Amino acid sequence: MKSSIRIASGQGFWGDLPSAPVAQVRKGPIDYLVMDYLAEVTMSIMQKQKQRDPRTGYARDLVPLLAEILPDLVSRKITLITNGGGVNPFACRDAVMEVARSKGIRVTIGVVLGDDILERLDEMVAAGTSFDNMETGARFGAIRNSINSANVYFGAMPIVEALRLGTNIVITGRTTDTGLTLAPMIHEFGWNDHDWHRLAAGTVAGHILECGAQASGGNFSADWRSVPDLAHIGFPIAEAYPDGRFIVTKHEGTGGLVSEATVKEQLLYEIGDPCNYITPDCVADFTSIQLRQCGADRVEVEGIQGRASTEYYKVSMAYHAGYTAFGSLTYAWPDALEKARTADAIIRTRLADGGATFDEIRTEFLGYNSCFGPRLCPAYEPEEVVLRIGVRTQRKDSIEIFSREIAPLVLTGPPSVTGFAGGRPKGNDVIAYWPALIRKSLVRPQVDVVSS
Amino acid sequence: MRIRLIEIAHARSGDKGDTANIGVIARKPEFYPILVQHLTCDRVRKHFEGICLGDVERFELPNLHALNFLLHQSLGGGGTTSLKNDAQGKTLSSLMLSMELDVGSEGIR
Numbered sequence: 001m002k003s004s005i006r007i008a009s010g011q012g013f014w015g016d017l018p019s020a021p022v023a024q025v026r027k028g029p030i031d032y033l034v035m036d037y038l039a040e041v042t043m044s045i046m047q048k049q050k051q052r053d054p055r056t057g058y059a060r061d062l063v064p065l066l067a068e069i070l071p072d073l074v075s076r077k078i079t080l081i082t083n084g085g086g087v088n089p090f091a092c093r094d095a096v097m098e099v100a101r102s103k104g105i106r107v108t109i110g111v112v113l114g115d116d117i118l119e120r121l122d123e124m125v126a127a128g129t130s131f132d133n134m135e136t137g138a139r140f141g142a143i144r145n146s147i148n149s150a151n152v153y154f155g156a157m158p159i160v161e162a163l164r165l166g167t168n169i170v171i172t173g174r175t176t177d178t179g180l181t182l183a184p185m186i187h188e189f190g191w192n193d194h195d196w197h198r199l200a201a202g203t204v205a206g207h208i209l210e211c212g213a214q215a216s217g218g219n220f221s222a223d224w225r226s227v228p229d230l231a232h233i234g235f236p237i238a239e240a241y242p243d244g245r246f247i248v249t250k251h252e253g254t255g256g257l258v259s260e261a262t263v264k265e266q267l268l269y270e271i272g273d274p275c276n277y278i279t280p281d282c283v284a285d286f287t288s289i290q291l292r293q294c295g296a297d298r299v300e301v302e303g304i305q306g307r308a309s310t311e312y313y314k315v316s317m318a319y320h321a322g323y324t325a326f327g328s329l330t331y332a333w334p335d336a337l338e339k340a341r342t343a344d345a346i347i348r349t350r351l352a353d354g355g356a357t358f359d360e361i362r363t364e365f366l367g368y369n370s371c372f373g374p375r376l377c378p379a380y381e382p383e384e385v386v387l388r389i390g391v392r393t394q395r396k397d398s399i400e401i402f403s404r405e406i407a408p409l410v411l412t413g414p415p416s417v418t419g420f421a422g423g424r425p426k427g428n429d430v431i432a433y434w435p436a437l438i439r440k441s442l443v444r445p446q447v448d449v450v451s452s
Numbered sequence: 453m454r455i456r457l458i459e460i461a462h463a464r465s466g467d468k469g470d471t472a473n474i475g476v477i478a479r480k481p482e483f484y485p486i487l488v489q490h491l492t493c494d495r496v497r498k499h500f501e502g503i504c505l506g507d508v509e510r511f512e513l514p515n516l517h518a519l520n521f522l523l524h525q526s527l528g529g530g531g532t533t534s535l536k537n538d539a540q541g542k543t544l545s546s547l548m549l550s551m552e553l554d555v556g557s558e559g560i561r
Contacts, residue, residue, distance in 0.1 A: 041532055135469050214464075221545060222462035222479065261462065261477070264516050268475020270466035274511050274520055287513050321533060362528065362535035370537035372547045374502040390535030433469070433531050 012212025044318030057088030110162030155280030178206030200306025229255025330419030472541035
């Protein structure tokens with residue numbers, strides 16, 4: 001057994017800093033590179049791409065990235081674990097295999113399958129799964145016919161199985177962000193699947209890594225000016241030990257900062273009840289976490305307690321929920337705010353005259369109240385303000401009417417207005433998120449391994 | 453003595469559907485009891501009037517000298533449905549830190 005392993009975060013979301021995974025691989029020693037690509041509605045975007053072209057539906061950024069770093073991964077014996085397979089992990093594997101072939105590099109790729117239950121929804125409902133919204137309690141029937149993706153969140157265990165089969169790249173579909181980081185710890189240290197405290201420790205490490213540089217000085221509120229060289233910010237690395245202890249750090253010579261304060265901010269990011277951080281692998285208790293700065297850019301994390309996992313997997317579904325569009329115009333002194341308010345009233349009248357109907361029209365004044373709302377509207381007159389109008393509707397023709405009504409305000413409304421370049425606002429499909437639960441016994445992850 | 457929360461705490465916020473979460477962390481361990489005493493659910497609900505349209509829940513993390521708040525119905529529907537510029541509630545941590553507190557005659561050191 002290794003005495004410790006270093007697991008590096010290469011990506012906090014699909015579209016994160018492209019140079020980050022390259023730096024993680026080249027600027028110092030690591031054993032694993034974990035790449036999280038899947039936000040809540042990413043799967044439905046990928047599902048749409050796959051419907052148009054069956055060879056797509058995964059994080060295509062992976063292909064040029066691997067073309068660059070695959071030789072490094074192999075020569076430095078770094079294993080890549082990613083959920084970038086999206087809704088088409090096989091197509092992702094084929095594309096990665098093609099990169100390996102073109103470079104004459106031998107790889108063994110594991111694919112985790114079985115998370116996609118879109119085709120099984122009716123059968124599962126008939127057998128007694130409600131799929132009611134686990135957050136709002138709303139009934140599934142209301143949106144059943146609008147569903148365009150449905151995926152179970154798997155945890156670390158299917159990845160562990162792939163690692164045991166000797167893979168050096170693991171590609172999954174919907175896997176929890178935390179499972180990507182926990183899996184190599186289970187694999188390397190031989191933890192069993194009932195070792196709740198250690199599983200919770202690895203889960204907490206995963207939570208710290210899952211948003212990339214948010215743990216190493218990015219978006220840091222305590223003292224953002226104190227963070228060195230944000231331009232070259234180093235992404236976080238978990239140096240993990242067999243007893244469940246780990247140290248959060250980053251490569252020497254990179255920008256950013258790892259301190260108790262940066263780690264605390266990430267620990268509190270997007271959590272609910274801290275005593276019950278629920279994943280497919282365990283329930284972690286964030287009130288047991290102990291932090292200690294143990295060197296420059298090194299924070300030790302220990303003492304983590306966990307409990308048995310639940311009987312359920314979370315299911316992430318996406319459904320079509322109408323359309324939105326946004327338009328904006330900039331008004332300047334004098335009376336910038338009053339002119340923007342008048343323009344807002346004019347456009348609302350014209351929309352009604354044109355027969356458009358909306359579920360919601362929201363007006364915000366950027367530079368004045370879009371962040372803090374009505375609470376802290378300053379009592380001063382801004383020198384300029386951006387009028388931002390958003391609309392949501394089930395009717396595509398209402399979106400078209402809206403998109404034609406912004407630019408005319410420049411010549412038919414209050415004066416001293418600009419910022420209309422860029423053409424008419426475009427309509428967006430609203431892909432809404434529907435979280436639900438499913439009994440673990442109803443779904444079985446599968447692992448498929450091939451070598452080049 | 454009147455202070456702003458930002459003098460004794462830092463914070464990060466994010467979203468889960470239409471619920472915003474705001475983690476508030478004491479800058480020094482000795483400030484944590486001030487947070488526990490002053491940042492009640494009622495106080496936070498009043499501070500977020502017009503933004504938070506639902507309940508406020510509070511959780512204590514004494515090990516991190518931190519509180520976690522859940523502000524329900526605060527993001528205009530949340531996710532891709534929301535028409536807000538800040539649909540993910542990323543700046544609500546700053547709004548929290550703008551709160552003024554009356555910390556008594558001893559004040560803070």
